[in-house]
Amino acid sequence: MKILVADDDAISRRIMEKMLERSGYEVITAEDGRDAVEKLSGPDSPRLALVDWMMPGLDGPSVCRAIRSRHDGRYIYITLLTSKQASEDIVLGLEAGADDYLIKPCNPEELKARLRTGVRILDLEDKLVEAREDMRYRATHDALTALLNRGTIVTDLERELARSRRENGMLSILICDIDHFKRVNDLYGHAVGDEVLRQAASLLLNSVRSYDLVGRYGGEEFLILLIGCNAALAQRRAEEIRTAVQKFTFGAIDSPLFITMSIGTLTSNDWQKDMTASDLVNQADKALYRAKAEGRNCVRNAQPLEQKAKQEVDAGRHDQSQREQTLPDTSASTHTRLHV
Ligand code: GH3
Ligand code: MG
Ligand code: MG
Numbered sequence: 001m002k003i004l005v006a007d008d009d010a011i012s013r014r015i016m017e018k019m020l021e022r023s024g025y026e027v028i029t030a031e032d033g034r035d036a037v038e039k040l041s042g043p044d045s046p047r048l049a050l051v052d053w054m055m056p057g058l059d060g061p062s063v064c065r066a067i068r069s070r071h072d073g074r075y076i077y078i079t080l081l082t083s084k085q086a087s088e089d090i091v092l093g094l095e096a097g098a099d100d101y102l103i104k105p106c107n108p109e110e111l112k113a114r115l116r117t118g119v120r121i122l123d124l125e126d127k128l129v130e131a132r133e134d135m136r137y138r139a140t141h142d143a144l145t146a147l148l149n150r151g152t153i154v155t156d157l158e159r160e161l162a163r164s165r166r167e168n169g170m171l172s173i174l175i176c177d178i179d180h181f182k183r184v185n186d187l188y189g190h191a192v193g194d195e196v197l198r199q200a201a202s203l204l205l206n207s208v209r210s211y212d213l214v215g216r217y218g219g220e221e222f223l224i225l226l227i228g229c230n231a232a233l234a235q236r237r238a239e240e241i242r243t244a245v246q247k248f249t250f251g252a253i254d255s256p257l258f259i260t261m262s263i264g265t266l267t268s269n270d271w272q273k274d275m276t277a278s279d280l281v282n283q284a285d286k287a288l289y290r291a292k293a294e295g296r297n298c299v300r301n302a303q304p305l306e307q308k309a310k311q312e313v314d315a316g317r318h319d320q321s322q323r324e325q326t327l328p329d330t331s332a333s334t335h336t337r338l339h340v
Pocket of ligand 1: 144178180182189191194197219296
C-alpha cells in the first residue's frame with residue numbers, strides 16, 4: 001500500500017521511509033506541505049499519509065484542511081506527527097481534519113499499529129463506497145436487462161425535454177415493443193422469454209450512439225431517447241433498429257428464434273409549453289398502437305401537438321386524419337416473423 005511521508009527534515013524523512021518500506025509500504029515522500037497536497041492529488045496518489053506538523057509554507061493542520069476541503073470522493077487517512085503535547089494543540093490538529101496523531105519521537109511498533117488502524121478504516125470506506133455504488137446501480141437499472149429502469153429513463157426524458165426547450169435542440173423518443181412476445185413465453189417458457197428480453201436489450205443498446213439513452217419502460221417495451229436527431233434521421237434510426245431486430249437470430253433455444261418489433265416515434269425541438277414527459281410518451285405510444293394495428297413490425301411517427309396545431313391553423317382545417325403523420329411502411333412484409 002502507498003503511503004505519503006511529508007517532513008521538511010531530510011533525515012527524519014529518510015528514517016521513516018526506510019522503516020515503512022521494511023513494513024511493506026510503498027513510500028512517497030514530500031519535502032513540505034504544498035508538495036504533500038500535490039502528491040495526495042490524482043487517482044493513483046496514496047490514501048495513507050504521515051504528515052509532520054511543523055513544515056515551512058503549509059504546516060500539517062493546513063495540509064489536513066486543504067485535503068478535507070476537496071470533494072473528489074477519495075478519503076485520505078492522515079496521521080499528524082507532532083512534538084506538541086498540549087491537548088489544545090491535539091484538538092486543533094484533529095479539528096483540522098487529521099484522523100490520528102503521534103507524538104515524536106514515535107515508537108516504531110506503535111506507529112505501525114496506528115497505520116494498520118488507518119488501513120482498516122480505508123478498507124471499510126472502500127466497502128461502503130462499493131455498497132453505495134451498488135445500491136445506486138440497482139436503484140437506477142433494470143435487474144433483468146441492465147438497461148436504465150423506467151424511473152430513470154423517465155427522469156432522463158424530463159431532463160432532455162427541459163434541455164430541448166432551453167437550447168431549441170432536437171429530441172426524439174422511440175417507444176419499441178416486441179411483437180407477440182406473449183407467444184415466446186407461452187411456447188418456450190418464461191426463462192427463454194427472459195433471455196430474449198436480455199438479448200433484445202443489448203441489441204438496442206448497440207444500435208444507438210453512446211450519448212443516446214435506452215431504458216426498459218415495461219415488460220417488453222423499451223424507451224429510446226435520441227439526442228439531437230431530426231425527424232428524418234430519427235425515422236431512419238428507428239427503421240434500422242426495427243430491421244436489426246428482425247434479422248437477429250436470438251440464441252435462446254436450440255433452434256434459431258426470430259422476433260419483430262413495432263416502434264412509435266416522436267420528434268421535435270418546439271414542444272408545447274405545458275407538455276410533460278408522460279405526454280410525450282403517450283403520444284409516441286399512440287403511434288406505436290398504430291404500428292400494431294397496421295400489421296406490426298413497422299415504424300409509425302406521431303407529430304408533436306405544437307406542430308400539428310400550427311399545421312391545422314395553416315391549412316384552415318381540423319381534419320382528424322391529419323393529426324398523425326404516417327411514414328410509408330418500408331418493411332418487406334408486415335406479417336409476424338415470430339418463428340414459433
Ligand atoms: P403485442 O404484439 O400486441 O405487443 O403482443 P404481446 O404479446 O407482445 O403483448 P402483451 O402485452 O399481450 O404481452 C406481453 C407479454 O410480456 C406478457 C408478459 O407475460 C410478458 N412479459 C412481461 N415482462 C416479462 C419478463 O420480464 N419476462 C418474460 N419472460 N416475460 C415478460
Ligand atoms: Mg408486445
Ligand atoms: Mg407491450
